[in-house]
Amino acid sequence: MDKKVEFEFLELDNKNEVVEFINSLPTKDKAKLLQVISKIETLGLTTAKKMQWIKKLDSEIYEVRSKVGSNIQRCLYFQKVGNQYIITHGFTKKEQKTPRKEIQHAKNLKDKYMRGVNHD
Structure with a gap:
């Protein structure tokens, strides 16, 4: 059995894009997404x-x-460290491929987070 995975939702500048995204979803979609994460x-x-x-x-x-x-x-x-992961944001997918801008946004948030962690 795998080691337990821990997710946390990224919060930067008092803004949590993951929570905002999840809260914007229809009830069934929100429940399914949270169930998958769990x-x-x-x-x-x-x-x-x-x-x-x-x-x-x-x-x-x-x-x-x-x-x-x-x-x-x-x-x-x-990946934050070991089996700890940070979810940066979410989006509703409209096409086959994950849009580059979403991946780039995640990287930008990761960079911002890493800078904040290392310089506090």
Whole structure:
């Protein structure tokens, strides 16, 4: 069994894009997304990969995948340390590929977070 995964939602400048995104979703979509995040935390990354709940987008950014009917939700995240991960933001997916701007946004938030952590 995998080590337990811990997710935290990134908060920068008193703004939490993940919570804002989740709260903007229809009830079923919100419940499914939170359920997927919870299952990943409980069952670990190996199971999550097999179940296609997560996907590596590039060397530093990953996505949590959730779908209700034709509504596809994604939350991007990065590894903080060990089995701790930080979800930067979420979006509703409209096309096959994850938009580059969303990946870039996650990287920008990660960089901002890393600078803040190292210089406090």
